[in-house]
Amino acid sequence: MIIFKQWRLWVSLLLLIGSYIFIKPNFDSQTSDSKINFGLDIQGGFSYLLELNEEEYLNNLLVKTSQYIENTYSISSDIDNGEIVISKNQNLDALTNIVIQNLGLEINEKSDKENSYIFSKQSFNKSLSDMTLNAVEIVRSRVDFLGNKELSIQKVGLNKILLEIPGDLDNNVKEVISKTAKLTLHLEKNNIVGSKTFINEETGEQVRVQEIPNITGDFIQDASLQYNQNEPVVAFSFNKEGSDLFAKMTSENVGSRFAIVLDGSLITAPVIRESITGGSGQISGGFTNETANNLAIILKSGSLPTQIKIIQEKQIGPTLGQEGVEKGVIASIIALIAITLFMIIYYKISGFFTVITIISCLSLLFAMMSLLNTTLTLPGVIGIVLTIGMCVDANVLIFERIRENFKHNIEDPKNHGFNSAYVTILDSNLTTLFAAIFLFAFGFGPIRGFSISLIIGIISSLIVTYIILKLFINITSIKYLGLQR
Amino acid sequence: MINFYSFKNKSYLVSLTLIILTIIIIFFKGLNLGIDFKGGLNFEIKSNLTTNQLNEYFDFIDTDREVLIKREVGSDVFSIRIESGDNNPVFIEEIKNIIDQNPDIEILLSEYIEPTFSEELIKNSIYALASSLLVIAVYVWIRFDWQFAASGIFALLHDVFVAIGFMSLFNIEFNLTMIAALLLIAGYSINDTIVLFDRLRSLTSNEENKDNFETNVNNSIKLNLRRTILTSFTTILALLCLVFLAPVNLTEMPIVFIFGVLIGTFSSLFLVLGIVGDLNYEAVLKARDS
Numbered sequence: 119m120i121i122f123k124q125w126r127l128w129v130s131l132l133l134l135i136g137s138y139i140f141i142k143p144n145f146d147s148q149t150s151d152s153k154i155n156f157g158l159d160i161q162g163g164f165s166y167l168l169e170l171n172e173e174e175y176l177n178n179l180l181v182k183t184s185q186y187i188e189n190t191y192s193i194s195s196d197i198d199n200g201e202i203v204i205s206k207n208q209n210l211d212a213l214t215n216i217v218i219q220n221l222g223l224e225i226n227e228k229s230d231k232e233n234s235y236i237f238s239k240q241s242f243n244k245s246l247s248d249m250t251l252n253a254v255e256i257v258r259s260r261v262d263f264l265g266n267k268e269l270s271i272q273k274v275g276l277n278k279i280l281l282e283i284p285g286d287l288d289n290n291v292k293e294v295i296s297k298t299a300k301l302t303l304h305l306e307k308n309n310i311v312g313s314k315t316f317i318n319e320e321t322g323e324q325v326r327v328q329e330i331p332n333i334t335g336d337f338i339q340d341a342s343l344q345y346n347q348n349e350p351v352v353a354f355s356f357n358k359e360g361s362d363l364f365a366k367m368t369s370e371n372v373g374s375r376f377a378i379v380l381d382g383s384l385i386t387a388p389v390i391r392e393s394i395t396g397g398s399g400q401i402s403g404g405f406t407n408e409t410a411n412n413l414a415i416i417l418k419s420g421s422l423p424t425q426i427k428i429i430q431e432k433q434i435g436p437t438l439g440q441e442g443v444e445k446g447v448i449a450s451i452i453a454l455i456a457i458t459l460f461m462i463i464y465y466k467i468s469g470f471f472t473v474i475t476i477i478s479c480l481s482l483l484f485a486m487m488s489l490l491n492t493t494l495t496l497p498g499v500i501g502i503v504l505t506i507g508m509c510v511d512a513n514v515l516i517f518e519r520i521r522e523n524f525k526h527n528i529e530d531p532k533n534h535g536f537n538s539a540y541v542t543i544l545d546s547n548l549t550t551l552f553a554a555i556f557l558f559a560f561g562f563g564p565i566r567g568f569s570i571s572l573i574i575g576i577i578s579s580l581i582v583t584y585i586i587l588k589l590f591i592n593i594t595s596i597k598y599l600g601l602q603r
Numbered sequence: 604m605i606n607f608y609s610f611k612n613k614s615y616l617v618s619l620t621l622i623i624l625t626i627i628i629i630f631f632k633g634l635n636l637g638i639d640f641k642g643g644l645n646f647e648i649k650s651n652l653t654t655n656q657l658n659e660y661f662d663f664i665d666t667d668r669e670v671l672i673k674r675e676v677g678s679d680v681f682s683i684r685i686e687s688g689d690n691n692p693v694f695i696e697e698i699k700n701i702i703d704q705n706p707d708i709e710i711l712l713s714e715y716i717e718p719t720f721s722e723e724l725i726k727n728s729i730y731a732l733a734s735s736l737l738v739i740a741v742y743v744w745i746r747f748d749w750q751f752a753a754s755g756i757f758a759l760l761h762d763v764f765v766a767i768g769f770m771s772l773f774n775i776e777f778n779l780t781m782i783a784a785l786l787l788i789a790g791y792s793i794n795d796t797i798v799l800f801d802r803l804r805s806l807t808s809n810e811e812n813k814d815n816f817e818t819n820v821n822n823s824i825k826l827n828l829r830r831t832i833l834t835s836f837t838t839i840l841a842l843l844c845l846v847f848l849a850p851v852n853l854t855e856m857p858i859v860f861i862f863g864v865l866i867g868t869f870s871s872l873f874l875v876l877g878i879v880g881d882l883n884y885e886a887v888l889k890a891r892d893s
Binding site: 428452545559562 | 692709712713715716717720727731734735738783786787789793794797798802833834836838840841845848853856
């Protein structure tokens with residue numbers, strides 16, 4: 119049998135078996151890493167795009183770097199307009215070029231009196247990006263503690279975080295992610311110099327305290343919702359270092375007040391009655407169960423490096439997505455049937471080969487999407503429809519070339535026709551493929567969803583036309599191809 | 604046989620008219636920018652109320668913010684677009700709570716975009732578009748000659764630009780999904796064009812072929828004519844299914860794409876090879892022969 123001599127037969131079988139193996143996990147109940155995920159626009163859910171404040175981070179970094187230079191090299195510096203300004207009336211020998219480079223700084227301006235430095239773009243971006251990765255973990259743990267299991271969270275760009283949660287809206291999520299959660303403890307201080315007044319926005323209580331915090335929330339190890347005389351309170355405990363600081367602060371200042379400040383506003387200002395050595399405390403102040411629980415969650419997850427702003431918020435009800443999918447699937451099936459009927463009527467047997475090619479193309483596409491754990495969105499579905507179009511186009515190009523060769527009595531019309539058509543197909547598909555790759559790299563949201571299915575689709579289409587369609591053309595005598603007319 | 608090449612001057616005129624019309628339409632009507640590019644709040648709601656009733660209902664929103672209410676064709680779904688203003692986060696929560704309490708309205712989708720982020724999205728989309736166009740130009744230039752690259756890119760820009768005019772004319776919302784539709788048109792256009800380029804190149808590089816340039820151009824088009832028509836036909840067939848069956852908020856995309864396919868077919872049949880000819884590709888061929 120001539121068919122068994124075709125290497126394409128064995129490759130085809132391999133492709134089909136491979137596709138089956140990789141598509142199968144999608145239908146298993148257990149979770150797997152190689153499955154197609156559905157985007158929120160298909161399964162419904164809500165998402166937030168968060169942006170960390172770049173300017174605030176720059177300022178924090180400038181202060182930190184300036185302090186580091188002071189502590190390590192005893193060189194004092196000022197911060198002015200995003201620059202570190204170092205006066206030349208001190209010994210600057212320790213500040214070698216290598217030191218400056220390691221700090222991520224580069225010289226901005228030099229004068230007789232002073233040098234000013236800024237962060238190099240590269241080092242700042244790297245640092246910003248690391249900070250965001252760190253913030254991703256904090257946000258993840260906050261949302262995790264609320265009990266949202268299937269969340270997807272990723273860093274986008276340099277300072278953005280995309281949080282997507284399928285299912286019904288949980289209002290607590292917005293509550294816990296939008297708080298920076300900088301908790302600080304300040305001792306009361308009545309001098310004007312170096313002090314600051316914090317106000318409780320709800321009760322109007324205010325207290326003048328030392329501006330620089332005595333203890334920060336960074337030392338908090340754990341926090342939880344508890345009840346004190348049936349009133350919800352947030353209980354927290356410090357780690358070793360924090361416990362020592364807290365014990366020292368309370369034992370030295372029995373009788374005076376201290377303020378518990380969260381993100382710049384006063385929560386409560388209790389009087390220290392005795393020294394607290396156990397390293398734990400309670401915050402009370404008109405909480406509900408929900409607000410106390412949310413505060414406990416953000417305290418134990420740690421504070422975010424900067425303020426966070428929600429720059430995109432989306433909530434998709436399940437009906438819209440469901441309706442979209444059902445309609446989309448029906449539309450695709452009807453489109454597929456219409457195209458295949460047309461191809462069979464027009465090209466007879468060859469049209470039937472096209473149908474098989476399209477089906478193989480789709481199964482290879484879904485197999486690759488599963489393998490790569492791709493997220494399928496509605497624009498992605500449109501990308502798939504386009505892929506089918508390109509696959510049909512490839513078939514038409516090949517059939518027309520073979521028909522033309524046959525008409526002009528060119529030798530070996532099948533092979534010759536296929537090969538010359540395939541060059542054209544490669545040229546046109548590769549152009550689209552490269553464009554799609556760039557789109558994927560630079561695009562956002564729907565554009566990415568669209569380009570990923572286009573990329574995978576073009577590759578599948580190129581493979582199946584070369585292997586499976588060619589196999590069918592090879593094993594069918596030209597008389598039966600249905601192309602002579 | 605139709606002499607496509609002889610039509611080229613008339614085709615230029617048609618194409619020029621289309622471009623001028625597009626400029627005029629965009630100048631007077633502007634683009635209906637969605638919240639992706641303008642920032643603001645967008646709701647898709649399901650409701651038995653009429654557009655007028657909804658307009659009255661949404662009167663409670665302060666007058667500084669523009670509210671646009673549009674019924675999606677042939678459904679009880681409305682799209683409500685509210686301009687961004689001061690203190691957006693608080694405003695969103697308030698308005699969601701108010702709408703949630705109305706038994707006549709079901710929120711299907713709500714989306715909010717901060718204006719600073721939409722500016723970034725515009726920049727982002729331009730980068731994405733520009734870089735993919737550039738890569739197409741480079742690829743065509745490497746595989747063919749610069750005349751082909753120039754002509755292909757012109758046709759592609761022409762098709763995409765006229766499609767934008769079409770969107771402006773029919774007040775179709777311009778958003779990120781539409782950028783994807785425009786790219787689809789770009790992809791389709793360049794595909795069509797390259798198939799012709801390939802044919803012309805193989806005809807002109809055949810040493811036994813003594814036909815003149817005009818005949819070669821006409822033959823390239825003629826030999827591909829059936830393929831061009833078949834492919835456009837099957838693509839439009841598939842898209843028509845999508846128009847009637849796509850979810851309500853996505854019906855506009857296939858409509859724009861159908862227009863793109865038509866305009867793309869026009870430009871590949873009547874424009875691209877004419878431009879290659881007028882860029883004096885014949886001289887390149889002659890130089891190669893001698």
